[in-house]
Amino acid sequence: MGPAEAKNKCIDNSDGTCSVEYIAPVPGEYTIGICYGKDDDKQHIPGSFEKKLLPYESHGSPFRVIADMPKDPSRVAGPDSRPRDCVLKEGAVPKQYELRWPTDMAGNYTADIFINGEKVDPPVTVFAKKSGHKNDVKLTGELKIL
Incomplete structure (x- = not known):
C-alpha cells in the first residue's frame, strides 16, 4: 500500500527463497507485504510487512545514443x-x-x-x-x- 499502485515481480530462486522487485511509480511511504498460497487462501509471510520510504527513480538508467541516421526527405x-x-x-x-x-x-x-x-x-x-x-x-x- 502506498500513494500509488506499484508494479512488482516475484522470481522463484529454486532454493526455497524468492526475490521480489517492487517498482514505485511515485515517491512516498509504501507498506510492503509478501504473501504465499493460492488466491483464495493467501497468507502473509511473518515479518514481511515493512514500511519503506521510496524515493522516485525513473524506470531505467539515463543514457545517450549517438547515431548517424539518414533523414527521410519526403x-x-x-x-x-x-x-x-x-x-x-x-x-x-x-x-x-x-x-x-x-x-x-x-x-x-x-x-x-x-x-x-x-x-x-x-x-x-x-x-x-x-x-x-x-x-x-x-x-x-x-x-x-x-
Whole structure:
C-alpha cells in the first residue's frame, strides 16, 4: 500500500527463497507485504510487512545514443501549400511503403517521396477529406515501380 499502485515481480530462486522487485511509480511511504498460497487462501509471510520510504527513480538508467541516421526527405504540402510533418515507413509487403501525415483540411495534398535517398517521380497528388480516413482518400498520378 502506498500513494500509488506499484508494479512488482516475484522470481522463484529454486532454493526455497524468492526475490521480489517492487517498482514505485511515485515517491512516498509504501507498506510492503509478501504473501504465499493460492488466491483464495493467501497468507502473509511473518515479518514481511515493512514500511519503506521510496524515493522516485525513473524506470531505467539515463543514457545517450549517438547515431548517424539518414533523414527521410519526403515532404507533403497541404491544400494551403503549408508543409506537413510526415513519416515514410516500409509496409508489410516488400517494396510497399506507407507515407502518413495529418489531414487537417479537405483538399489536394502533394507528396514528394524519397525511398533510400532516391526521389520517386513524379510527385503524388492525393485528395483527402478532413477526416483523413483511408476510405476518404483518392490517389491520382503514377508511381515509379521499384
